[in-house]
Amino acid sequence: MEMRDGALAAAVTSLIDMAHRARHAQNGVELEFMAVNGTHALAPYRQAALWFADRGVCTLSGVVQMEANAPYVHWLQRLCSGLTDSGQPLRIGALDAPAGVAEEWAEWLPEFGLWLPVPSGETAAHGGLLLARDIPWLDEEIGLLAEWIDAWQHAYRARTPRVRWSFGSLKLRAKARLQQERAASLPWWRRRMVHVSAALGLVLLCPVRLTVLAPGELVAANPAVIRSPLEGVIERFHVKPNQAVSKGQPLFDFDQAQLAARHAVASQTLATAEAEYRQSVQQALTDGKSKSQLATLQGKIEERRAEADFVRGQVERASVLAPQDGIVLLDDPGEWIGRPVATGERILRVASPRDVEVEAWLPVADAIPLAPGATTTLYLSATPLTPVAATLRYVSYDALQRPDGSYAYRVRARLDGVTEHRVGLKGTARLSGNWVPLAYWMLRRPLALIRQTLGW
Known part of the structure; x- marks a missing residue:
């Protein structure tokens, strides 16, 4: 059975008019409505459904608002998701439906179905338009519908916003590409997914430097650490933080009042011991007993002299000098003034x-x-x-x-x-x-x- 010339001319005229309307549609919702309802002007049918891989069944013919949880919509979802994206219109029926769906075909759709695939693009995933009626589909009708769906998808992609990159969209595009390559019966070594997988494997095997990040700072490599040479109280600082100093320049002084008192006591004790020794030397000329005490007094003098020398050394060390040229590394001198420090305690650095x-x-x-x-x-x-x-x-x-x-x-x-x-x-x-x-x-x-x- 073929279409008559008059009917074919009228269908072609309708195709041109619908393509014009599709190009001037305001948004994607209007185009979806034209797909399931306006297509009837090219070839009669009883039911139509528009399906996309990322959205599922989005529009039904003769329905203003679709119920997404209806059993009919769930069955259509299983049917459309099992249809291959061959790129060409496909006559389908109960015998061509995927397993688990064919048993309910007669309950939901007429006997003769037609699948018009919509290939995936940058703005939309792959999908298709499903038409069903009670009489077989003619070749002339399928040709007109294929041309219409091609014009429709061009207008639909232009009106649909670009799909944002996500793992879900990437998965859908990869799945659509696999279906296209399987439909084209390409050898495995010519398939795009094999090329992408091989390239990804080579990239993952590329050698790179194993690097790690850590908090760091610039520090002095060999600073001169200035420690307390004695036990006492710091009286004043002669330098400021970050000040450049030269070797031998005074850095800080200890409180010398106590040291001066100890030095005076040690000096007086030494003088007393020397006086006792001289007195014993004079008595030893006439008294043998005094002569035997000379060695003891001599040892006492040496003891007092060592003590006096030690205290004198502490007095000299009370003024700390810079051991080398550099910069003074010190936080706050005010925290040290008047503070007792122990021998060996670190005070500052010169770097x-x-x-x-x-x-x-x-x-x-x-x-x-x-x-x-x-x-x-x-x-x-x-x-x-x-x-x-x-x-x-x-x-x-x-x-x-x-x-x-x-x-x-x-x-x-x-x-x-x-x-x-x-x-x-x-x-x-x-x-x-x-x-x-x-x-x-x-x-x-x-x-x-x-x-x-x-x-x-």
Whole structure:
């Protein structure tokens, strides 16, 4: 059975008019309504449904508002999701329906169905228009409907907003591509998914540097640590924080009142002992008993002299001098003035401005193998655009407890060149380890977390 010339001409005229209306549609909802209801002008049918992979059944013919939870809609969802996206119109019936759906065909649809696929694009997933009626479909009708659905999908993609990237949309596109390649019967080595998988595998096997990040700062490499030479109270400072000093310049003084009193007492005690010795020497000329006490008095003099020398040395050390040229590293001198200090307590440091290195604290979870000489880069918070290059010197053997309660390994790295940055600037240090595959670089932390959680 064929269409007559008059009917065919009328159908072609309707096709041109519908294509014009589709191009001037206001939005996608109007186009969806035209697909299930306006298509009747090209070929009569009893039921129509528009389906997309990401939205399911979105529009039904003869229905103003579709009930998404209706049994008919659920059955159509199972039917349409099982139809292949061959790119060509497909006559379907109960015998062609997927398993589990064909048994209910007669309950929901007429005998003869027609599937008009809508290929996927950048703005929409793949889908199709399902038409069903009680008489067979003619070839002329299928040709007109194929042309109409092609014009319709062009207008629909133009009116549909671009699909935002997500794992769901990526999955739908990959599934649509697989269906197209299966329908085209391409050999496995020519399929796009095989090419993408091979390329992804090669990328994951690319060698990259295993790098970790750690908080770091610029510190003095070999500072002169100034410790308290005696037990006493600091009276005043002669320098200020970050002040440049030269070797032999006074740094601070201890309170010398007590030391002066002790020195005076020691000197007087020594003078008394010497006077007793001279008196005993004179008596020894006439008294033999006094002669036997000379050795004891001589020892007492030496004892008093040693004590006086010790106190004199403390008086001399009460004024602390700079042992080398450099910059004074001190927080607040006011905190030390009037404060009693013990012998050996650290007070300040004198560091050379050019003798600087990087100190970083490597977290225990990021303790990758790092060999001496590994590349280290410090990105300072104050000047992030001028990183400081350094070479790893050593990593501490034991993890040390940080002020925040966490444990980390101390890392020291010498600078590759002279830097203008001052000591004390903080930032983030990037430590470079061995070469590893990109897949290992990406999965190292997740795998470690899984092993810590599950124990395998």
